[in-house]
Amino acid sequence: MTDKMALAKAINESLRHALDADPKVVVMGEDVGKLGGVFRVTDGLQKDFGESRVIDTPLAESGIVGTAIGLALRGYRPVVEIQFDGFVFPAYDQIVTQLAKMHARSLGKVKMPVVVRIPYGGGIGAVEHHSESPESLFAHVAGLKIVSPSNASDAYWMMQQAIQSDDPVIFFEPKRRYWDKGEVDTEAIPGPLHTARVVREGTDLTLAAYGPMVKLCREVADAAAEEGRSLEVLDLRSVSPIDFDSIQASVEKTRRLVVVHEAPVFFGSGAEIAARITERCFYHLEAPVLRVGGYHAPYPPARLEESYLPDLDRVLDAVDRSLAY
Amino acid sequence: MTVESTAARTPRRSAGTKAGTTGTKRTTSTTKKATSAKKATGAGKSAEPALVQLLTPEGKRVKNAEFDQYVADITADDLRGLYRDMVLTRRFDAEATSLQRQGELGLWASLLGQEAAQIGSGRALRDDDYVFPTYREHGVAWCRGVDPTNLLGMFRGVNNGGWDPNGNNFHLYTIVIGSQALHATGYAMGVTKDGADSAVIAYFGDGASSQGDVAEAFTFSAVYNAPVVFFCQNNQWAISEPTEKQSRVPLYQRAQGFGFPGVRVDGNDVLANLAVTKWALERARAGEGPTLVEAFTYRMGAHTTSDDPTRYRGDEERLAWEAKDPILRLRRYLEASNHADEGFFAELETESEALGKRVREAVRAMPDPDHFAIFENVYADGHALVDEERAQFAAYQASFADADGGK
Numbered sequence: 196m197t198d199k200m201a202l203a204k205a206i207n208e209s210l211r212h213a214l215d216a217d218p219k220v221v222v223m224g225e226d227v228g229k230l231g232g233v234f235r236v237t238d239g240l241q242k243d244f245g246e247s248r249v250i251d252t253p254l255a256e257s258g259i260v261g262t263a264i265g266l267a268l269r270g271y272r273p274v275v276e277i278q279f280d281g282f283v284f285p286a287y288d289q290i291v292t293q294l295a296k297m298h299a300r301s302l303g304k305v306k307m308p309v310v311v312r313i314p315y316g317g318g319i320g321a322v323e324h325h326s327e328s329p330e331s332l333f334a335h336v337a338g339l340k341i342v343s344p345s346n347a348s349d350a351y352w353m354m355q356q357a358i359q360s361d362d363p364v365i366f367f368e369p370k371r372r373y374w375d376k377g378e379v380d381t382e383a384i385p386g387p388l389h390t391a392r393v394v395r396e397g398t399d400l401t402l403a404a405y406g407p408m409v410k411l412c413r414e415v416a417d418a419a420a421e422e423g424r425s426l427e428v429l430d431l432r433s434v435s436p437i438d439f440d441s442i443q444a445s446v447e448k449t450r451r452l453v454v455v456h457e458a459p460v461f462f463g464s465g466a467e468i469a470a471r472i473t474e475r476c477f478y479h480l481e482a483p484v485l486r487v488g489g490y491h492a493p494y495p496p497a498r499l500e501e502s503y504l505p506d507l508d509r510v511l512d513a514v515d516r517s518l519a520y
Numbered sequence: 521m522t523v524e525s526t527a528a529r530t531p532r533r534s535a536g537t538k539a540g541t542t543g544t545k546r547t548t549s550t551t552k553k554a555t556s557a558k559k560a561t562g563a564g565k566s567a568e569p570a571l572v573q574l575l576t577p578e579g580k581r582v583k584n585a586e587f588d589q590y591v592a593d594i595t596a597d598d599l600r601g602l603y604r605d606m607v608l609t610r611r612f613d614a615e616a617t618s619l620q621r622q623g624e625l626g627l628w629a630s631l632l633g634q635e636a637a638q639i640g641s642g643r644a645l646r647d648d649d650y651v652f653p654t655y656r657e658h659g660v661a662w663c664r665g666v667d668p669t670n671l672l673g674m675f676r677g678v679n680n681g682g683w684d685p686n687g688n689n690f691h692l693y694t695i696v697i698g699s700q701a702l703h704a705t706g707y708a709m710g711v712t713k714d715g716a717d718s719a720v721i722a723y724f725g726d727g728a729s730s731q732g733d734v735a736e737a738f739t740f741s742a743v744y745n746a747p748v749v750f751f752c753q754n755n756q757w758a759i760s761e762p763t764e765k766q767s768r769v770p771l772y773q774r775a776q777g778f779g780f781p782g783v784r785v786d787g788n789d790v791l792a793n794l795a796v797t798k799w800a801l802e803r804a805r806a807g808e809g810p811t812l813v814e815a816f817t818y819r820m821g822a823h824t825t826s827d828d829p830t831r832y833r834g835d836e837e838r839l840a841w842e843a844k845d846p847i848l849r850l851r852r853y854l855e856a857s858n859h860a861d862e863g864f865f866a867e868l869e870t871e872s873e874a875l876g877k878r879v880r881e882a883v884r885a886m887p888d889p890d891h892f893a894i895f896e897n898v899y900a901d902g903h904a905l906v907d908e909e910r911a912q913f914a915a916y917q918a919s920f921a922d923a924d925g926g927k
Contacts, residue, residue: 258740262702301897302681304684338898
């Protein structure tokens with residue numbers, strides 16, 4: 196069945212489906228119950244599944260993830276919400292030292308099917324700690340899987356797949372795209388979770404992005420097309436693992452790569468992609484891999500975020516610089 | 521610290537001296553601390569609150585109106601069993617310390633002195649209860665039937681935890697201080713959801729009581745009325761820091777602020793630990809929520825084999841605690857009540873030596889893992905990067921084989 200719905204609603208539908216299909220799935224977090232979460236992603240779930248399945252937690256992120264780990268050890272599949280990106284750090288210890296390593300520490304005897312949902316990224320004019328993109332801080336940690344959907348359909352299906360995963364998944368939700376509508380076919384057969392997708396074919400240069408920056412990259416490709424340039428846009432969808440094979444295939448065709456993310460470029464996922472693609476495609480590249488992203492500065496006050504975030508012109512500038520080689 | 525004797529120790533002061541008689545009185549060195557605490561809090565004369573004790577350091581059974589019922593049906597056989605558990609645990613622990621000194625283990629965290637707290641609480645558990653230990657719960661592991669040699673893998677460096685947690689309902693040792701209190705709470709929340717009447721016990725120490733995770737575990741368990749027992753072994757020292765660097769109030773009193781009961785028990789009295797833990801577990805099973813048990817004990821040895829306690833504490837304190845030795849007091853009780861004869865003790869000594877030998881041989885025979893174990897079990901469902909790096913590593917390793925073959 197295909198429906199047009201907002202990205203946030205798609206996640207809501209996905210959670211609803213998971214709660215319905217598997218009694219071991221529980222949703223937990225701050226304000227996820229009656230309020231339905233500050234972004235309403237869990238709207239109506241507690242009403243329909245009860246307080247023991249959709250759990251309002253004390254305001255303590257380490258406690259949320261730590262108890263989710265305990266629930267997973269008991270056989271549950273918790274989906275926890277961290278209210279905002281900048282609030283995940285009290286839980287960072289539990290995620291890094293416990294959640295990520297439990298399977299390895301137990302020599303494979305324990306599985307950690309925990310999804311940590313994090314609304315992330317800027318562009319909504321928020322106050323401090325509400326606009327960050329900390330995905331690289333998690334990508335560095337073996338044992339975690341990290342994904343970020345860019346559209347409603349992926350949001351629905353990637354959440355299904357994240358919940359079914361026996362590994363912990365950090366699910367970064369592009370909060371500025373929560374209200375973007377798209378077609379969702381809830382009976383489709385989705386592709387694998389950790390593969391990239393070509394969302395626009397092109398021949399002159401590859402733009403690689405995920406989450407909130409995919410839409411921007413499509414707009415960049417439209418603008419470039421008006422100038423007679425054919426850009427390919429890759430929606431990476433997964434940050435750990437990264438589908439390097441798909442990036443490589445695209446770059447071997449276009450010979451140029453620009454990676455775009457909101458997170459600071461320094462030690463960002465773009466740095467890793469640049470290094471790997473340089474290694475894999477050294478003789479195909481016509482230009483160094485370029486990155487467009489945040490600066491090595493605290494996420495700025497809302498009035499300055501437009502200068503901090505990649506936008507159409509900044510990405511086009513990188514495209515120009517790449518094509519100039 | 522040197523390797524400790526595994527038998528019940530004889531106190532260097534005879535029973536009946538100041539330190540030996542009450543079990544609660546502080547020694548000279550600790551009285552100082554109590555005084556400063558008094559100044560700060562304006563508390564009354566009694567420096568330390570009463571603790572639950574059923575067996576005095578001299579091995580005398582004392583009545584306790586509240587907790588006697590939890591050990592009322594205990595048999596001579598059970599008492600000998602507790603004694604055996606403590607002696608064998610101490611023997612195992614001493615063997616591990618020796619193995620570290622011999623270079624067979626990289627590190628060992630000794631439980632010396634804490635046998636009663638661990639065996640008493642460990643034997644209070646039902647099979648379907650679940651244990652979340654720190655890295656020092658060798659006695660509890662023993663009670664759960666985890667083979668002692670399995671505990672040594674992580675200290676030898678061949679794995680990070682070598683047993684199946686669900687095999688004995690005994691979770692992996694947790695090194696990050698206090699993390700497991702939350703896991704225990706979450707697990708207990710799951711028990712409630714399942715409608716089961718199992719209970720969960722989380723072990724931690726006085727140092728961990730300062731961790732946010734422990735405070736959050738108290739909050740979550742109280743809010744959800746989770747069937748969990750927080751068993752804090754206050755062994756007086758978090759490496760070099762005494763308990764007064766962690767708290768201005770006795771630790772068991774922390775529970776009150778979270779809305780559940782806390783009780784301090786003589787951590788060196790195996791009967792008291794058994795009784796109090798049974799009580800706390802029954803509360804959990806009955807849906808009465810969490811309990812904090814503070815087992816007031818003493819870390820007789822170093823924090824770990826890497827530690828040097830002579831830099832931060834004196835002998836007097838240790839000597840005072842030696843007089844309260846958990847094994848000695850039960851032995852006295854067994855002997856005085858004719859529950860055990862010489863034959864029992866002799867047989868146990870033989871069993872103890874056999875255990876030491878078995879542990880020694882098992883550790884020495886423990887092979888290093890295969891190099892490729894680095895890449896095993898990083899993920900349950902696999903990960904492309906791990907696959908790629910494993911292949912690169914294999915090719916690198918194979919390049920040496922090629923070089924050899926070329927010669």
